Amino acid sequence: MEPVMYVRTIAIFAAVLVAGCKPHRAAEPPTPAGDQPVVIEEDVVLQVSNNNWSDVVLYMVHDGRRMRFTVVTAARSAEFAIPPRWINANGTVQFVAHRIGGTDEYISPAVSVRLGHTVTLSLESNLVRSSVGVW
Numbered sequence: 001m002e003p004v005m006y007v008r009t010i011a012i013f014a015a016v017l018v019a020g021c022k023p024h025r026a027a028e029p030p031t032p033a034g035d036q037p038v039v040i041e042e043d044v045v046l047q048v049s050n051n052n053w054s055d056v057v058l059y060m061v062h063d064g065r066r067m068r069f070t071v072v073t074a075a076r077s078a079e080f081a082i083p084p085r086w087i088n089a090n091g092t093v094q095f096v097a098h099r100i101g102g103t104d105e106y107i108s109p110a111v112s113v114r115l116g117h118t119v120t121l122s123l124e125s126n127l128v129r130s131s132v133g134v135w
Contacts, residue, residue: 043081044093045118048072052123054099060086061094061110071100072123084115097123097130106130 050056050072060069060082069086072078087093092110099105106127111134113119120133 043083044113046080046082048121049077050123052125054101056123057098059096062086066096097127108132
């Protein structure tokens with residue numbers, strides 16, 4: 001046998017051997033046509049309605065510390081996802097809204113939430129009249 005044929009035979013044998021060592025993935029069973037995959041809500045949704053004439057900085061109180069969360073533009077509404085790590089150990093969230101350029105602020109009561117809940121925060125022109133709700 002010629003050396004070139006010998007090298008080709010070894011190369012083909014090695015390629016087949018390596019291909020046989022590749023891990024195989026199990027085929028996923030087909031889903032029935034009418035079934036849709038179930039999507040699990042992982043975050044708490046925060047809906048903010050800013051009825052104030054100023055932009056408002058929104059903080060979250062987490063384990064007694066105030067942490068900047070976001071800014072809501074004046075006279076706008078916005079929606080944010082609150083990651084689970086920002087929810088207190090006892091399952092509550094608390095917000096502090098501070099008007100940019102002002103000294104007034106709104107401190108919400110601590111509200112109890114679960115993953116998948118929606119928290120509505122309504123910021124009024126006088127921040128003291130603001131409100132929070134969960135549904």
